[in-house]
Amino acid sequence: MAKIKHLVSGEFTRLAKYNLFTASLVVAMVWVVMGYFLELDEFKAFLPFVFLMETSAMTSLLVGAEMFYEKKEHTISSMLISPMTEFEYILSKILVNILNIAIIFVIIGASMYFLKAYLFNFQWLFLGIILVTSFYVFIGILLSYISKDFTALLLNYMVMMIVLVLPSIGVVIGILPESILEYIFWSPTEVTLRLLNASFLDSIDIVQYLKDAVYIVLVSLLMLRYGVLPYFKDYATKDLGV
Amino acid sequence: MFTVKDLVFKYPKNAEDTIKGIDFEIKQGEIFGFLGPSGAGKTTTQKLLVKLLAYDKGEIHFDGKDLHSFNDVFYEDIGVCFEMPISFSKLTAMENLDFFQKLYKNHADIQPLMERVGLWEDRNKLVGEYSKGMKIRLNLVRALLNKPKMLFLDEPTNGLDPKNARIVKDMIREFAHNGGTVFLTSHIMSDVDELCDRVAFITDGKIEEIDSPRNLKIKYGQRTVTVEYKEDNQTHVKRFTMDEIKTDAFAELMRTKEVETIHSGETTLEEIFIQVTGVKLHGED
Ligand SMILES: Nc1ncnc2c1ncn2[C@@H]1O[C@H](COP(=O)(O)OP(=O)(O)OP(=O)(O)O)[C@@H](O)[C@H]1O
Ligand SMILES: [Mg+2]
Numbered sequence: 001m002a003k004i005k006h007l008v009s010g011e012f013t014r015l016a017k018y019n020l021f022t023a024s025l026v027v028a029m030v031w032v033v034m035g036y037f038l039e040l041d042e043f044k045a046f047l048p049f050v051f052l053m054e055t056s057a058m059t060s061l062l063v064g065a066e067m068f069y070e071k072k073e074h075t076i077s078s079m080l081i082s083p084m085t086e087f088e089y090i091l092s093k094i095l096v097n098i099l100n101i102a103i104i105f106v107i108i109g110a111s112m113y114f115l116k117a118y119l120f121n122f123q124w125l126f127l128g129i130i131l132v133t134s135f136y137v138f139i140g141i142l143l144s145y146i147s148k149d150f151t152a153l154l155l156n157y158m159v160m161m162i163v164l165v166l167p168s169i170g171v172v173i174g175i176l177p178e179s180i181l182e183y184i185f186w187s188p189t190e191v192t193l194r195l196l197n198a199s200f201l202d203s204i205d206i207v208q209y210l211k212d213a214v215y216i217v218l219v220s221l222l223m224l225r226y227g228v229l230p231y232f233k234d235y236a237t238k239d240l241g242v
Numbered sequence: 243m244f245t246v247k248d249l250v251f252k253y254p255k256n257a258e259d260t261i262k263g264i265d266f267e268i269k270q271g272e273i274f275g276f277l278g279p280s281g282a283g284k285t286t287t288q289k290l291l292v293k294l295l296a297y298d299k300g301e302i303h304f305d306g307k308d309l310h311s312f313n314d315v316f317y318e319d320i321g322v323c324f325e326m327p328i329s330f331s332k333l334t335a336m337e338n339l340d341f342f343q344k345l346y347k348n349h350a351d352i353q354p355l356m357e358r359v360g361l362w363e364d365r366n367k368l369v370g371e372y373s374k375g376m377k378i379r380l381n382l383v384r385a386l387l388n389k390p391k392m393l394f395l396d397e398p399t400n401g402l403d404p405k406n407a408r409i410v411k412d413m414i415r416e417f418a419h420n421g422g423t424v425f426l427t428s429h430i431m432s433d434v435d436e437l438c439d440r441v442a443f444i445t446d447g448k449i450e451e452i453d454s455p456r457n458l459k460i461k462y463g464q465r466t467v468t469v470e471y472k473e474d475n476q477t478h479v480k481r482f483t484m485d486e487i488k489t490d491a492f493a494e495l496m497r498t499k500e501v502e503t504i505h506s507g508e509t510t511l512e513e514i515f516i517q518v519t520g521v522k523l524h525g526e527d
Pocket of ligand 1: 253
């Protein structure tokens with residue numbers, strides 16, 4: 001446990017020193033400014049977009065960028081030859097990203113409260129974040145596995161966005177018809193939206209919520225077991241001339 | 243410390259085995275040199291020994307136990323010095339060392355190590371602003387953070403100026419002197435000659451020779467004596483085998499000619515390297 005704490009704090013320090021935390025703060029500020037100009041109802045309609053962009057797009061991009069640096073500077077190998085398991089390494093990445101998004105959402109939430117006197121339900125929000133973050137951390141890790149360099153990472157990231165995130169976003173901002181929802185009902189981003197939206201909806205469909213929670217956790221576990229863990233060492237040590 | 247038996251390894255993507263059944267032993271307290279041409283499998287072997295690659299054919303034993311039976315606790319006892327820099331460039335040297343050290347149970351005293359390699363003054367500089375040689379020296383400190391029993395060093399003096407190379411070599415020798423075991427790969431034969439108790443030559447995934455540098459020199463040495471002498475205002479050269487120097491011809495030359503130089507034809511490790519490995523290029527046996 002002490003080791004996890006140490007890994008998380010180290011990871012967070014690096015997020016700050018490599019200016020990745022600043023980058024995600026800047027994005028958060030964009031939402032805050034938007035909230036300032038929009039009416040409360042408009043902003044509430046816009047919230048799912050913010051939630052989804054932060055949890056999915058930001059998280060997988062941050063993880064991809066971190067892994068890119070760690071690989072480039074070979075620190076990932078240095079960690080692998082320490083008494084630390086791959087699982088602990090991945091767990092610390094998940095915890096850091098949960099923390100990061102939580103901070104961002106607290107900022108957005110606080111600004112909503114002061115600007116519009118609106119408070120969303122933080123318990124549901126944090127529960128949602130905890131449930132969905134692993135999935136996008138794993139997406140970020142898998143993206144770095146298949147990307148040879150930073151350009152490839154960004155390209156693969158774009159493809160992931162178009163396939164995974166865009167359909168849900170399209171419906172939220174009204175450029176895609178709601179009728180496609182039945183086809184993408186079990187898309188991880190739709191599931192993410194339903195889980196996070198619980199934090200500002202008046203009524204929650206508990207049965208659907210439980211189904212969604214189990215579904216996203218199961219999908220994440222499968223990704224961990226069959227995608228992330230088996231290829232981790234390979235990725236970390238590939239061009240390492242020990 | 244390490245016993246390797248009939249180790250075979252193939253990279254999943256390759257058709258051919260990279261390591262083709264090697265056997266060797268690294269004894270406690272010795273400096274073991276692992277030499278061979280580029281692509282022979284040195285790095286691969288080292289990765290297998292530090293569990294960065296998984297093997298399924300053959301055996302590796304560490305401290306008498308199967309390497310497979312160790313979990314991450316294995317790393318408490320070993321230090322690995324990579325050839326390339328392995329630090330976070332946007333953190334200072336101390337922040338780097340502090341982060342890595344806290345992953346271990348045993349903690350070495352950082353200050354004397356940093357002073358020894360001449361980096362203590364620059365400890366609060368970002369590693370990104372370090373020179374290549376400074377980063378390499380920092381790697382050695384990183385490898386020693388946990389007071390390891392066994393050190394793996396890849397080209398430890400590569401990129402260092404002669405003074406720092408000297409310091410690093412002294413540190414390696416002292417580490418072994420205090421009971422530590424060292425596995426070292428290097429292309430600098432004079433360093434290997436100076437440091438290693440035993441060396442192994444690997445070519446194309448097979449070990450060709452294992453012995454002490456001294457024994458190898460005797461085995462591969464030409465064992466001749468070359469005499470340069472002056473006669474009629476000209477320098478002449480005559481070579482004698484070790485048997486021939488017992489003959490009168492040699493004594494006669496010594497007695498009657500104006501001898502300029504005498505050299506025993508001792509072979510260097512470099513020549514042995516070329517003899518053992520160089521003749522067999524990849525693929526042709
Ligand atoms: N990740 C990998 N996948 C496939 N083949 C590999 C991989 N790494 C190394 N090889 C191959 O294995 C062989 C041995 O490589 P290795 O890196 O062990 O050589 P080396 O002895 O360390 O050479 P050098 O002195 O250049 O460092 C080479 O033919 C190399 O192409
Ligand atoms: Mg190598």
